[in-house]
Amino acid sequence: MAGVFVFSEDLALARQLLTPALELKASLGEPLVALTTSEAGAKELAALGADRAIWLKTEAAPEQLALALADLLGKEQASVVLVGGTLRGKHVASQVAARLDAAMATDAKTLKIADGKLEITRVLYAGLAVAEEVLVLPAVATVPARTFLPPSAVAQAGAVETVELAGDARVTITAVTATGNEGVDISAASMLVSIGRGFRKQDDVKLAADLAGAIKAELACTRGIAEDEHWLPIERYIGISGQTVKPELYLAVGLSGQVQHMVGCRESKLIVAVNNDERAPIFEAADYGIVGDLYQVLPLLTAALKN
């Protein structure tokens, strides 16, 4: 077997994947090959340390490439395949793993080679526990965005190749609508005011927005607020199936603090909670908290912090 491969349709994530891939390359003594769907992307990945970068020339959506990609990786006898952990990436990775009859780890947080196997860590029970898993090679792992920083450029860029791939046309895409991504990168904010179902109606979100304005924070939320109520865009919800953030301050208001949510913010420097239920799990996860009605506490807090 030969080769540590990285694939992501998201170039920023593909760059990040190179960092753990370079380590795996060193341990295995095998070349590092980057796969991506744009020519410019391939050039860039070659400049960041990929020995070979393959531009997958295709009109197809990433998911439609899964089986063809698996065949390519099979021919190349890939040892390890790291895939950017977007939703599309998880679809691709799972089908590649099935086709190659390979082990797979979803959302690996650390990766290393030990005794000729891939050792990773990932969360279980939505964050209640952390597991170490050992995967026989060939192995596939998805890596969430922003788990690693991209590497710096190397002196000698790798070779760029082009491979034309035909997509699987059994699923026909008839329309694509961009979702109202406002372009905020919630993970970059140093302070977040995060809201949950303690807010009774959409208008009340203003109370949180005022507080956020007073301390120059961004708004975040729980899954229900984004997915069920649609009060905030989905890229603002935190948790196992949402974003992972590590701000200086995470101010959680009217949210219960279930593990599925907390796994996305528990590395915050300081966690502060406002909740009217003293027994809410959020208080165990908080550095400071106020037991009280958010409708009473938030205006007071906003006024006090404005000064």
Place this chain on the structure above:
Amino acid sequence: MPNLLVCYKWTLDEQDIKINPADLSLDSSRAKGKISDFDRMALEEAAQIVEKQGGAVDALSYGTPAVKQSLKDVLSRGPNKVYYIADASAEIADGAVTAKVLAAAARKLGGYDLILVGEGSSDAFNQQTGPRLAALLGLPCVSFVAKMTLEGNTLTATRKLADCTEQVTVTTPAVVQVLSEINKPRIPSMKQVLGASKKPSGEIKLADLGLSPQELAPKAVRKSVKGFVMSRKNVIYKESNAEANVQKLVASLAAEGLR
């Protein structure tokens, strides 16, 4: 009329799992089982399809012998029949083994127009099983579906991805991975709960699926599992006077260098 298969996992309720502070081991001795949260949406979606247009729903689960505790619960959520593979191997099954077992069982049962799975299991959250199953069965896979309609052999679905939504169509048979937002599962009524005990269940023996010991050997093996403990200051202000609480919090934030 469509024939549907819903795959569901019987998992431990994570809210009942305690972390042993001495060694961070997990104590699940008091944990009850539950149908993996998002599989309830897959069951509900299948139920709604057959309520509208007729057809039948089977449910399928691969688990340890504890999976038998799930049968009545799952049958109260709509399926006409439940099939299960109860085998100790499920305890350490990884995504590869699970998909092979489910694929072999689906093949043996045969004749499904749609196979529905949840977005991710509430214990492992591998998000692998659906796409893997499709690849093994040679079926197209529609992942992350927020809305779907089935008309004859055509499934029209809305997929929800991070930065866009996609409308897709596919000719059945196909595998569909549904998002939790696709519906709000009903709480089974008393009538459904009582009706469940009259519905049939069928055990499928792992040995009858024709899988070799090699195929049943997990390729991802758990080396350790440790509970995650947060260590936080836990300073909670809970006077009845909200203003006093706010003042104390603001002082604390200042002491932390945040104001």
